[in-house]
Amino acid sequence: MPEDLNWAIGGEAGDGIDSTGKIFAQALSRAGRHVFTSKDFASRIRGGYTAYKVRTSVDRVESVVDRLDILIALTERTIDENMDELHEGSVIIYDGERSTMQDVEVPDGMIGLSVPLQRLAEDAGGAIMANVVALGAACEVAQFPIENLDESLEKRFGDKGEAIVENNKEAARLGQQHVQEEYDHEFDYDIETTDEDYVLLNGDEAIGMGAIAAGCRFYSGYPITPATDVMEYLTGRIDQYGGKVVQAEDELSAINMALGAARAGARAMTATSGPGIDLMTETFGLVATTETPLVICDVMRSGPSTGMPTKQEQGDLNMTLYGGHGEIPRFVVAPTSVSECFWKTVEAFNYAEKYQTPVYLVSDLALAVTEQTFPPEAFDMDEVEIERGKVVDEDEIDSWLDERGRFQAHFSAADGISPRAFPGTTDGAHMTTGLEHDELGRRTEEEEVRLEQVEKRQRKVETAKEEEDWDYREFGDEDADALVISWGSNEGAMREALGFLDERGHDVRFISVPYIFPRPDLSEEIEAADDVIVVECNATGQFADVIEHDVLERVQRVNKYNGVRFKADELATEIENTLSGADAGAAEVEAE
Amino acid sequence: MSSDVRFTDFKSDKQPTWCPGCGDFGTMNGMMKALAETGNDPDNTFVVAGIGCSGKIGTYMHSYALHGVHGRALPVGIGVKLANPDLEVMVAGGDGDGYSIGAGHFVHAVRRNVDMSYVVMDNRIYGLTKGQASPTSRQDFETSTTPDGPQMPPVNPLALALASGATFIAQSFSSDAQRHAEIIQKAVEHDGFGFVNTYSPCVTFNDVDTYDYFRDSIVDLSEEDHDPHDREAAKEKILEGDKEYMGVIYQDDDSVPWEKREGIDQDMSDIPDGAPDDAMDLVREFY
Ligand SMILES: Cc1ncc(C[n+]2csc(CCOP(=O)(O)OP(=O)(O)O)c2C)c(N)n1
Ligand code: SF4
Numbered sequence: 001m002p003e004d005l006n007w008a009i010g011g012e013a014g015d016g017i018d019s020t021g022k023i024f025a026q027a028l029s030r031a032g033r034h035v036f037t038s039k040d041f042a043s044r045i046r047g048g049y050t051a052y053k054v055r056t057s058v059d060r061v062e063s064v065v066d067r068l069d070i071l072i073a074l075t076e077r078t079i080d081e082n083m084d085e086l087h088e089g090s091v092i093i094y095d096g097e098r099s100t101m102q103d104v105e106v107p108d109g110m111i112g113l114s115v116p117l118q119r120l121a122e123d124a125g126g127a128i129m130a131n132v133v134a135l136g137a138a139c140e141v142a143q144f145p146i147e148n149l150d151e152s153l154e155k156r157f158g159d160k161g162e163a164i165v166e167n168n169k170e171a172a173r174l175g176q177q178h179v180q181e182e183y184d185h186e187f188d189y190d191i192e193t194t195d196e197d198y199v200l201l202n203g204d205e206a207i208g209m210g211a212i213a214a215g216c217r218f219y220s221g222y223p224i225t226p227a228t229d230v231m232e233y234l235t236g237r238i239d240q241y242g243g244k245v246v247q248a249e250d251e252l253s254a255i256n257m258a259l260g261a262a263r264a265g266a267r268a269m270t271a272t273s274g275p276g277i278d279l280m281t282e283t284f285g286l287v288a289t290t291e292t293p294l295v296i297c298d299v300m301r302s303g304p305s306t307g308m309p310t311k312q313e314q315g316d317l318n319m320t321l322y323g324g325h326g327e328i329p330r331f332v333v334a335p336t337s338v339s340e341c342f343w344k345t346v347e348a349f350n351y352a353e354k355y356q357t358p359v360y361l362v363s364d365l366a367l368a369v370t371e372q373t374f375p376p377e378a379f380d381m382d383e384v385e386i387e388r389g390k391v392v393d394e395d396e397i398d399s400w401l402d403e404r405g406r407f408q409a410h411f412s413a414a415d416g417i418s419p420r421a422f423p424g425t426t427d428g429a430h431m432t433t434g435l436e437h438d439e440l441g442r443r444t445e446e447e448e449v450r451l452e453q454v455e456k457r458q459r460k461v462e463t464a465k466e467e468e469d470w471d472y473r474e475f476g477d478e479d480a481d482a483l484v485i486s487w488g489s490n491e492g493a494m495r496e497a498l499g500f501l502d503e504r505g506h507d508v509r510f511i512s513v514p515y516i517f518p519r520p521d522l523s524e525e526i527e528a529a530d531d532v533i534v535v536e537c538n539a540t541g542q543f544a545d546v547i548e549h550d551v552l553e554r555v556q557r558v559n560k561y562n563g564v565r566f567k568a569d570e571l572a573t574e575i576e577n578t579l580s581g582a583d584a585g586a587a588e589v590e591a592e
Numbered sequence: 593m594s595s596d597v598r599f600t601d602f603k604s605d606k607q608p609t610w611c612p613g614c615g616d617f618g619t620m621n622g623m624m625k626a627l628a629e630t631g632n633d634p635d636n637t638f639v640v641a642g643i644g645c646s647g648k649i650g651t652y653m654h655s656y657a658l659h660g661v662h663g664r665a666l667p668v669g670i671g672v673k674l675a676n677p678d679l680e681v682m683v684a685g686g687d688g689d690g691y692s693i694g695a696g697h698f699v700h701a702v703r704r705n706v707d708m709s710y711v712v713m714d715n716r717i718y719g720l721t722k723g724q725a726s727p728t729s730r731q732d733f734e735t736s737t738t739p740d741g742p743q744m745p746p747v748n749p750l751a752l753a754l755a756s757g758a759t760f761i762a763q764s765f766s767s768d769a770q771r772h773a774e775i776i777q778k779a780v781e782h783d784g785f786g787f788v789n790t791y792s793p794c795v796t797f798n799d800v801d802t803y804d805y806f807r808d809s810i811v812d813l814s815e816e817d818h819d820p821h822d823r824e825a826a827k828e829k830i831l832e833g834d835k836e837y838m839g840v841i842y843q844d845d846d847s848v849p850w851e852k853r854e855g856i857d858q859d860m861s862d863i864p865d866g867a868p869d870d871a872m873d874l875v876r877e878f879y
Pocket of ligand 2: 611645720
């Protein structure tokens, strides 16, 4: 009996596909089964094919596969759309009494169950419950105890009253009975339940939950697929902790509001997707140069421009690594799974405040819309630590004042990290600006000060590289000659792929990298491998580029950034010095 | 908030680099006076500024301050105020900053009616980029980039504010020190978004909208029989268009700031060392 069941409901957008799918997924999760969901959707609200797919197993499931065992087809097109995934023995549930479905041809070898969804729903109290009738039928096919569906229906319709819940339960029973009575067929499925308690959530929800756990109090955003769920999750919930979600007029405003809130001392965040990141990039440099802690979440979708709003891509990596004019110290953190969306969000807030920098939290559509089961301990709140960095209060502020009693908000500390005084702190009043500034935050174009501040900001990154564990997650065979590296949502599929590769006789070492900048040094691992493959959802291999860059021998550099162009004599000297350095290096190599 | 704060306490030790005679000196003095008069001090005040000669104001004042990017000062101010409603927030900028690149934010800041003040130094020109047409420049005002004038009617910022549902609309003139400070003080005291368009002449690039011009044409509403609580009367004055009014044009005394309506009253900087005690409830919701 296949333990791994792949189920889907498909139809037109507006047919209640999402909520029906979710009811089923939750029922499975509550019955102690692992669940992994995915969505096919188009960028429109009504009309257009859409499907909700559920893969379930007693063991953990980490990805989608190319197979469909049970399909609830609300439209004829649903069958066509899923033809590649249907196989011999697949069960297709449809309403043969519906005028649009009368001519449905169930492909050879598949089992068609025509269930009068609408009629039975009306019997139960209303045609609107047709999808629930289908769920009941699916339970019978999967041999999944229908009682488990009841709890899900209670959760979904509980606030609409007892009668509605009962009607829905009845609708499911009618679907089940219809299959029992009309189809004298032994189905191949026998869905086991377990005593495990799982929670079921998606990446956007995990980010929102991580933000609250991490003490985020201010969120401003502008709706965009697929980031909006973060905002929807936080709305209402963050208020219970004294926070607020503000829907701004655009992304420029969203990031500036968050910047203001962060300067006032709140842990603040904004989330958007590619087109919004473009707009936010203007203020990104301001956030960095004013040394304001801010978490900016980019839930990537297909670009460029408006691209494909409802499709997956990991194309913004270069944008988050390099976006913005001038040179901008930043961190880029990219969760690799739904649960990591939670933990990396917590980390992102800590990095932002410890190092007083913007942190890009880069997720993607696949993580955002995938719901996955986890034991609740995967989100153990006792493990959450909050580090606010160098915040000084009234008592400590004296040691950060200059000889004239002025607060040095951009003090050029050895580790690059200056003190922070929240507004309201006595004697802490200070200026900060996007213009180059001195230690007091006052505008300057003095060459020496410019050098000092550029280097100070850069030193934070060096400090962070030393102080934090820029680790990776490792799977597969550590000694294998083949090394696969990926980032973001590919981890799940790649973990399962290891199993397939193993069956085909390939040993593979797999490294999943959650930190883009700073990132782990993989040179040893790359050195040890024969084949190095970087897996990512984009056309040009943006992560492959940076990894490759890391293991290249470095060219030497002559840089100038005090605001003055190169002068010939100075340049000659600089190059001369560099050359002799190079010679010394060469000599050393020879001597070895 | 000691009562012995003087307006000079809001002065920074940085010497302004404004042209001698620039209207922005007077505008800034009035802002500092109003802040001191209303019982604020530099440590509880946050000044946000935009870009332009006008935007430099935050640098010359002493308080918690941020000088941001062009046109985006208002959202920063809103973020500061919502995160800590105890702070006095004042936003300043130019007519280009506020009504051109930042026009969208202006409309929405007015709508949102957060309790803060917004002073626009309106010199009817781009000063810092050396004399191009601004949104309030006259239709036939010749500049380096508009040799025949912009050939568009100027923006009427007061009308824009009114149409967006403003609860406080005033206009001021930087060289009338006494009146200017009074008007800004009223904006600070207003429960909601206190908007003041201040004529702040550019002596270097604008030879039309000069001190003399404003002195000759300004009509002080305190000397007229104008009731600022009468929205219809305010509308009439604002839409007349050909008069330079000074004073509070409209004020809604029933205004309730957005953050009050939304129940935001906490300083959001105060958070625990770990996840909230009941945080596991957030997880259980997903059962
Ligand atoms: C994004 C961006 N575009 C353009 C500029 C250049 N710029 C600096 S000040 C300014 C106009 C300022 O005019 P206004 O707001 O009227 O202020 P004023 O200088 O007249 O006081 C412009 C366009 C900039 N700093 N940023
Ligand atoms: S250019 Fe005009 S606005 Fe700018 S400082 Fe000079 S006088 Fe003032």
